[in-house]
Amino acid sequence: MAELQVVGKRLQLVDSNEKIMGTAVFGTDIVLPGMLHGKILRSPHAHARILHINTERAKRVPGVRAVVTAADAPPTRFGLSIRDERFFAIDEAHYIGDEVAGVVAGDEDTAEEASRLIEVEYEPLPAIFDPIEAMKPDAPLARRDTAGNVCKHLEITRGDVERGFQDSAVVHEELYSLGHQYQAYIEPIATAAEWTNGRLTLWAPHQAPRTQLKVMCEAFDIPSGAFRLIQTYIGGGFGGKNNMHLCPLVALLAKKAGAPVRVVLTREEDFQASMPSVPMHIRLKMGAGDDGTILAKDVYIIADNGAFTASASGVITVAAMRVDALYRFKNVHVVGDLVYTNKVSTSAFRGFGNTQMHFAVESMMDTLAERLGVDPIEIRLRNATQKGDVTAHGWVIGSCELSEAIRKVVQVSEWKRKRGPGRLKGRGIGIACGMHISGSAAATPDGPGSSAQVRVHEDGSVYVVSSEGDIGQGAKTVFAQIAAEVLGVPYENVHVSQLDTDVSNFGVGAIGSHVTTMGGHGIRAAAVAARGRLIQAASDRWGCGEREVRLIQGKLVNSVSEEAMEIGEAASHYVNMTGGSRLLGEGHFRAEGISAPDKDAYGNVSLGYSYAAHIAEVEIDLETGLISLVRMVAAHDSGQVINPMFAEGQVEGGILQGMGMALSEQCVFKDGRIQNPNFTNYRVPTAMDYPEIEVHFVGKPDPNGPFGAKSIAEVSIVPVAPAIANAVYDAIGVRFTSLPITPQRILEALKAKDREVKGAEAELG
């Protein structure tokens, strides 16, 4: 491969200007000609029968254009995995925040005022909030339309787990528990919809076009061609905008009002009715040989689905399996239950279940290392996956620099000096590793891949149209870099469009770390196709064979006559050659060698596997329990990094979000109601909490990624929480098996430990 000119460079965001100047149009900014505003009325009950809804007073409010309830909605059920969603509550509300009615008016205030005049008669029903309780035989049903509260059960076995435990020198078992983490995007969920001749157009800050396509077509019983999604700028998603239940509701409001309608959730609504991470209780049992080789792993997961399933079904599957590609686990057994409760639905969150399970396994690795008297570094290096491995689930590891990442963070963090007995009181250092996929074949069972178009305008500027969108992670920039690299044009001359599914198609979207890797291949293929047409145009102009024309550094060169032509000139000639068609390169990428898992959940699911090792240093005030993440050293194998500046940004963001998960973020429930649905009481890390962060990239080009790239966005959060928990253990000798590790919990743990020590001393005394 020739030396890269644009890929791998620290280039600025193609859309930084719009973002800085405030002209970028986010979901909350959308206005449309004749647009009306909607407001949703939500259930104040966690579980209640709806006896009667009276909308008459609401309808009489001047300016109200429509009041919509389940009675006005199609009778369809829809959903991403399980069809357990419906438009508005039918007969029964399933959680506090469940949508009972919608109002459309000329402005938001009128819609809200009218929504308060809707009279709903409820009969409260027994509610169930704890998934463990919900699994008991005599538990009340969270939804009376299901046979039981377990909505998904899974079991996977590889190798011989019993034998593995028998062969182990140590076996340890522990229960780890993770709660609801809210995605905490800056922009709340917002959607605008319009119907034209039976076709629906949706404007939304949506992460995953194909996901919403499925849901909308099911919901309205319309064919796929009747739905168009125009992606707005997205003020953060982190999995929370993969499947917006608001979309079908707004589309229904628009249909009933006969006009475009927009709804923007308030922050409180967004907390109460979006889909935070899937809480899990993970009972993990692992055994290791004398040398630290992990010989068996047995897991039982109970996951809290909330009221509707959405992606939680996929999340529990990922939690069950993905970590087995981090280490050379051979004997594994996992059972999982996803359980309905009368709480907010849970779904995708950056890491998609991988974060939860990595917290358990990477905590366990330290525990096993301690019991074996092995260094935590040592046990990880011994088990680390290597390039060329085929994992227990059949994943083919095309490249893997996990060991190198571990060695890098150990060296940079001065692990050996800091871990030693001479460390400062209250200071601790901990390591954790993580891995993630680069696009999932499970998301595209019929054909994993991507598509794009690259147009070359008559002035030589390049216009990239992808079926994949940018959710703020810098995808447009990455696409511009790839197109610029292939065509040899200045990066500044490449423009990237917003996603419009009528122009391209429904891409998979920003799920499964798909966009740069799978999506990048489509861009590359489209740029190559555009190059072919430029050469065709130049050869037509020169009257020579196409083989004589080369594209060298953005110029077309006739290798015989040595004439040269700007690409804009060739693009102009192409327009004339074709009677007015702008030069269009179509790119198709069909990933070979990967496929959706088979019925036994076996098969190579992703284009590439990214790895990371993080070392966290924490400082704990032993008097107050206050904890600070002081420093995080991260080493990542993301293959060839397309733009190191953004990749660093992703890692930094992942560390901050993982730090929130570890130390402060959790939705607090009381009787099914979130008690902290705002940024005052739900504490995300701020600039004040920012640790020293060092990011190193240790990857080599992956054989399967575009220009050798692998993913970065999700893997960056995966090791963070366990690295911090391991550092906390190093600092104070307390093993936290649930999160967040708040100062109050630290203080309580220190006091308990103190009592324990004193008790032991007394006993000894």
Next chain:
Amino acid sequence: MAELQVVGKRLQLVDSNEKIMGTAVFGTDIVLPGMLHGKILRSPHAHARILHINTERAKRVPGVRAVVTAADAPPTRFGLSIRDERFFAIDEAHYIGDEVAGVVAGDEDTAEEASRLIEVEYEPLPAIFDPIEAMKPDAPLARRDTAGNVCKHLEITRGDVERGFQDSAVVHEELYSLGHQYQAYIEPIATAAEWTNGRLTLWAPHQAPRTQLKVMCEAFDIPSGAFRLIQTYIGGGFGGKNNMHLCPLVALLAKKAGAPVRVVLTREEDFQASMPSVPMHIRLKMGAGDDGTILAKDVYIIADNGAFTASASGVITVAAMRVDALYRFKNVHVVGDLVYTNKVSTSAFRGFGNTQMHFAVESMMDTLAERLGVDPIEIRLRNATQKGDVTAHGWVIGSCELSEAIRKVVQVSEWKRKRGPGRLKGRGIGIACGMHISGSAAATPDGPGSSAQVRVHEDGSVYVVSSEGDIGQGAKTVFAQIAAEVLGVPYENVHVSQLDTDVSNFGVGAIGSHVTTMGGHGIRAAAVAARGRLIQAASDRWGCGEREVRLIQGKLVNSVSEEAMEIGEAASHYVNMTGGSRLLGEGHFRAEGISAPDKDAYGNVSLGYSYAAHIAEVEIDLETGLISLVRMVAAHDSGQVINPMFAEGQVEGGILQGMGMALSEQCVFKDGRIQNPNFTNYRVPTAMDYPEIEVHFVGKPDPNGPFGAKSIAEVSIVPVAPAIANAVYDAIGVRFTSLPITPQRILEALKAKDREVKGAEAELG
């Protein structure tokens, strides 16, 4: 050719629902996130030096975001033919309505209020309004930045005109005069603009994308790739929205305000500052042999350009030449002068100069017939162009049913009975013929043609993206019919997008009757390409050769195994085959055998030539002069008509607009100011004036048009005014050589004739 299934059928408009329900978004409806509103301050002087502009008071109005004058504008000159336009008046205002400044504010009222606070100090300069006066050597300059008032002079000679006149049995000479006809579209001119990263997007009800591209790139000195046009629905154009001077102004306002800006003209502004038809004085001399064969034609045109040129330069050329393809004129000589005056700029109007010259020539044909004692039908049949002719200017007539059209209207109108001496008093019947092109190679000198895309969605619906837009004439419907015909799918399953030049390209637009004919070819080619990909997908699915797959009545059929597949299924398979690319057929059509005229204005310029014959019956109240068009019988050769319902609608519209030209419509000027800039005083025909109209199509499929189609939109107005004038002559024996023929003029003419008759009687007496 197999029998047509969709083409040729009377199908309803694809966008009738949006239009009826009021959801179609026109230029005046556009709203954009963060959009501001602009207002233009205009000169009250026909010609004045601008000594000073003080914008301070305007800038201090709360809510004002920008006040813009020439001082803030790029120094560039721009223009469609002659670069004589600029943003705002620099030092000098050229007509009443000339743009002096622009204001941007949060709402229109504030912008208007602030615009009134701009203080402009003018020094009036001598103004010139009459183009004949303006040509005199001592005439004042209409613009002090030109060397003289003539901005274009043309002269074309074919054959031997002197010899032709010598050989003639009769020679007649006459001066015909035509004034300003306003396009009278329902929607006034409106534009919204936004700049993003140096790229400009314009939303406008614009007829001619490529035309505006040229102007915008010149005006802002930006490359073509930096300009994007999104065409809104268009509330009528008729040539008046071919080149909107408002576009660069609004783009400048948006640039200065740093936000999207929209400007909507008031009706008065639209009258005073848009571009009505080009007024012409036509001195026409024609000679004919005994049998009525026209042997020579000599023309001198003086055309009133107004302040800026725009398309008037093309209009005078068309007026000079096009009629020579109606009849077999061999010896022709024409001289033309296009002259600046201090009046509103003039430009394209349905017929594009052809209307003006047809009025002259078709009036003259009747005069010559009378002088020769030949029936007006006879002289036309004798000279009518025939299929296979190559005209004096080198136009190759692929199909021509003019003679058949004449015979048809003669028969249907009962010409022979009504023209005879037994007719009712005050009733008259007159014939005129007309022809027009089907797209002009002059508009695309580098390569006449068109391009389009046809997508097949996974549900089998078809989505058509053309580089050509719909201006309300039904282009979307025609495109849908063509795509449905090729793919064999139900017409209702075809959707057609609004034009977005970032998705397709800058089409030529609705000028030169281009869209159905040239544009239709692109659609057809794209549908054929989509069909090819459907076959490719089906053969991949079946594992058979592509030759074995046929597309029969919207289904893919394996001719060997006799399996069948819906096209949606093939389209889905294509998506999977390609990793997510929706099936896209790209269509290119490059017209062969036509080209822009050479330096002698010679060459075959169009894909096809449409012909029409109209017979008008008028009734005149001899007491009051009131005139009614009672009946119009029209026969058209537009080749294969794609949708007879809309073609009839076009002809009916053309007849109404031609009737306005003939009987009531004219801008009345006083000292350079239009006295009737509103629909109260500028009288367009209304439903009350609607005559009995009969439309017949007599064409045969043209060898060059898509499915044999030729144009219809413009030719439909061409014969109207002369047919009416000829009927008036038949009714009262008065030859009107200027328009409109108002009751007042009829009454005056009748009185004068009466005096003349009485005088002659007295003389004889």
